[in-house]
Amino acid sequence: MQRATITGTGSAVPDRVLTNHDLERMVDTSDEWVTTRTGIKERHIAGDGEFTSTFATRAAEGALQMAGVRADELDQIIVATVTPDFPFPATACIVQHNLNATKAAAFDISAACSGFLYGLSLADKAIRCGAASKILVIGAEVLSRIVDWTDRNTCCLFGDGAGAVVVEAREGESGILSTHIHSDGSYWELLCQRGCGNRNPATQKTLDDRLIYISMQGNEVFKLAVRAMEEVAHEALNTNNLTVADIDLFIPHQANRRIIDAIGKRLGLDGDKVYINLERYGNTSGASIPLALDEANRSGRIKKGDLLLFDAFGGGLTWGSVLLRWQS
Structure with missing residues (x-):
């Protein structure tokens, strides 16, 4: 049986790390308060000149390298995000350009925290019906740019970064x-x-x-x-x-x-x-x-x-x- 199989994974996060102790100097909170209520100790925050496409591209490169797949072999690029670089064009199109994935159809989906699983579902269906054989699915966000840094109830929760997988058509019992x-x-x-x-x-x-x-x-x-x-x-x-x-x-x-x-x-x-x-x-x-x-x-x-x-x-x-x- 032909299944959609993950053959490569990749991820990327900003270098800057914002700890709970850093937050204590920004808003009325404490490491103890945040850790007890959320389990979060630190998060990565994008810097100037870093965007959702920045981390999506880096994560994609890692996944492609692991899978041994060239970007120009991809049939589709799906980016799940609620923080795209622009309202349009799709961040996936920017990633396609960055990778030089010349034949890939590229589009974004917006399903918030479930977005990556929505993307995997689309990739699975496309491979099962024979419409594609190699698909890049990426979840990427720069949430720090839509976080209210004066609201202690939400600003402690979110971080930036991206993860990607290469999904390929493979015969056998493994896969999705x-x-x-x-x-x-x-x-x-x-x-x-x-x-x-x-x-x-x-x-x-x-x-x-x-x-x-x-x-x-x-x-x-x-x-x-x-x-x-x-x-x-x-x-x-x-x-x-x-x-x-x-x-x-x-x-x-x-x-x-x-x-x-x-x-x-x-x-x-x-x-x-x-x-x-x-x-x-x-x-x-x-x-x-x-x-x-x-x-x-x-x-x-x-x-x-x-x-x-x-x-x-x-x-x-x-x-x-x-x-x-x-x-x-």
Whole structure:
């Protein structure tokens, strides 16, 4: 059977690191307050002249090198982001140019923290139906530019970076087993950026009203995230007649340590099967799962034949899961 198989991973983050102690000098917070509530100790912040495409390109180069795939062999480039370089053109088109991926169709998708899994779902479908054989899927964000650095409840949460995978058509039992994506727009106001779209265009009033920044109702998002991520994890397992005991590594969206711990407990997963790097990167939205995947892959945490489960939840509201058998 031909499946969509991840053959290369890559990631990139800014050099600048902002610790909780640095935040103490910027806003009314403390390392203890942030760590206790989120599990985050530090995050990477983009500098001048660094953009979403900067990190997307670097992550892509690492994934292509690992896969042994040339950029001009790619059929598609999919970039999942809510912080594109521009409203248009798509950041994926800029990445295509940077890579010289001459024949790749390039486009962005906006599904917030679930974006990378939405991208994998699209890549899986394109490969299964024979429309493509080599696809680059990237999750990339520079969230620091839409964070309100005077709001201690949100500014401590987010970081910048990118993760990428090369997905190829391969015969065999390894690869993506199934993808599951969902959304519920009735909750859109719980997690959003109200300004800079055509509903609230960029004006002095938009800036004064702080509509350009991330707005989040954290407690409500927490409750919905835990329930949705648990349900979509079981959906993936049930679809493939597998159980939680079959999972070798669970890589959830790295949003908040309390959310990750709650999901792990509800699923009955042993702690050593849950991959967490949140403390060093914060919430990088669509970049968090591919960034964690690349780290786990390059450190030897993933072995050939391992069963991996990805699980995410984000603004929209959106959520999803991907179940795959690892091959490298």
